[in-house]
Amino acid sequence: MAVIDILPADGKVVAEGPVGCSVEVCDDDFRHLDIGLPPEILRLKDAGYLTQAVAACDRLLKQNPDPSFAACVRAERYRMIETPLHFSVSRDRAIEMIREEWPEFTDKQFDDLIDRKRIDWRFIDGELFVLDNFLDSLRVYPKEVPGLRPDPTDSIALRNQMLEEMETQGGLSRTITLKACVSVPGALEGEAVRAWLPVAAACRQQSQIEILDMTPEGVIAPANALARTASWVSSTDRSFSVIYRYQIDAAYHDIYGGALPAHPCMDTSLPEDISEDRPHIAFTPYLQQLTERVVDGLEDQLDRARAIYDYLTLHIDYRYQPPYLLLGSIADDCAHSLRGDCGVMALTFITMCRIAGVPARWQSGLYVAPDSVGPHDWAEFYTPQTGWLNADVSFGSSARRMGEEWRRRHYFGNLDPWRMVANSRFQAGFEPVFDGMREDPYDNQMGEVSVDGRGCRRREMLRSVELIEMFEVPFSD
Template identity: 90%
Template structure:
């Protein structure tokens, strides 16, 4: 199953960043979000007066403020211009969309969903708008919206069968072949297009990585790159693809039952695995207090990590999120709202583990099931007795939601073989370095492109991931 982002109807490449953006902004500016806007601009932004707030940012930037403040203002300005593109459904339109499936749905029920944080919203120039995929988010919890068509349950039995097999055999191996592609059809003749597509990276789960085919004149980042990708530079090509194969080996051990890995990965944690990585992995006062409460009385690092996992999987509900560039301090916001998606939950687990003295780090790439392929994020943590292990908080939270306690426990210490790991650090640089502003300044799962040094937005690219093969018989690969 392909995951595709669709171009705008005219297929044109927009001149600079979001519509109307004339300020140079780059991915590194987003590292300065926690500097904060001046209070006069922040009040406009929080009240939803985005047009006035953007104009105030322009006036401030004309005064050449201190570099870190200027970076924050550029990033915040960009976020405000992007916000209406994703929070695009008005209150009346949202109610009408629900009534198309659930005619009896009332305005009072809509307001109740807003009050209970079931629908993500923003005020934009005095009017409430909700996230464009709010219906998909509501379907995750069908009991709350009984009149809507529920989320598809296709594939659940197949997934659970695979997990049971993994547990009975103490692990599984799969050989996976994927094809990734990106195109920028709106680029004009003579313009230089650069493209990056994520590929499997060498890590403790993945090995035997082979590039089987790729668009000519491309290059591949080193196998240990933090955001591994194939890349191209061309003034003629507008479409790029790479096909690769890798082996993924996942062991299983029942951490809740007291078992420890038989072959632990004892690679020493790095200093960055225990420190802040602001603005999103930030040791805020609330996260410090929450973590202290969750791990109170626990001295063993494994017990601490498990307590954090238990708290998050039992309290944080899965909700679709806007692009992460629109989010504030991701881990702190999740701890306050108890809402998030896979990456939000992973960052919160990582942050709390680090506060608790447990080294933890990011992993992301794809979830590769036989019937679907899509972006996914999770985490790793380290204890002296286990070495590096995985935790997938969002899958654990989903298991709790579905009443599958065995599966919730599975995803502490274990993953599954339906993965592709491309990234081991949040907000890692691409190789070679991206020019301009990335579509996703934090992660690389679907690919990026730029035209004459200006980063392309989602609506300007066609991106696709195809599953070519997923097999367990290793002899078939040779």
């Protein structure tokens, strides 16, 4: 690769730390994060002395610790190297950026936004840095930052019209055609490039999936793959694309009004739909206490799931997040901070449902509006009287923030036909297996690439997804 700050070694990523020590790290290392760092390294990390903390990790790894402990240290070390790349805007620069749009903005207003947790930040070597997309996060709350330009993407009226039609008609169906692309312009001649792009998977909502066109010699994973992809291996191609079509059916049931599906599915939940999946779906003491309080006195599984959804949508505020590999115990941290994005909220709902004895699982892919397409995550849950249903906590939280109670209720038990489902389990592996470390070791919505066995970072890839066509087809529940 022409742009390299992480170099290849034996099919794994090699992270070049500030002290120049190379350490292998892979996706599976992130499954051991909950083991935790030694207290002396954790103190350095929490204080933001990342250079010293990485050096301490290097010294520890040279002592050949227990394999699972070593995996945790490698993952934590990599997270510390990545942190300054995403928390890259200094306090002074952040204030300057806001003043470019809002000249009257003051230092005190910035500190107030920090105090109210509207801006995500980290201390790095004694200085406060904020997340590189902090302005986008602030635009979610236009009343609090009236001097900033509003978010240019606004399909609220179109979305609400679609949801009203869905509720009136009992459901909607769409046939959608998408084109996904990924390229690695920095790959050098002779380097082996492998690419994976997400495609629509067979699931409860999706059917009639067709691959219409793709870069030659691609391989399509099985229709029911947990993270379905189109993939390629090439020493000459540097750009890859796939065009696919699918039908998505979105039934509507007024769960709050007692209108349940007439023909609930048979129980197809699995043991993993009710168990921990550490480190992020973890039954921590606080989550157990919180869940017990939220579902107290409720025996019915549907009532429990609804109580959890109500608690989360009424209390959690939306916040743009850094890459998930930088986050700690995602569900537990969300429950403590009451902040999160779509995936963070989905994982918190899943975790609390499982603690409450309600089977729940992950779904993710794309939100496909007529005027924009982007990554999105949500959840599924199972009750005996309904079968599997969906819950979109982040959309419910957004509806509460905008004072649209009807829409908040809609997203418990229902979604909409503006979706593409590619993934049905958090931290699912690829088929065929990824040969380095993924840019996102937990999910796949925009695609991944490796070059000579080294996973590429986001800044090394060009990725896009384009809506080619969407049209309505008759809905049948």
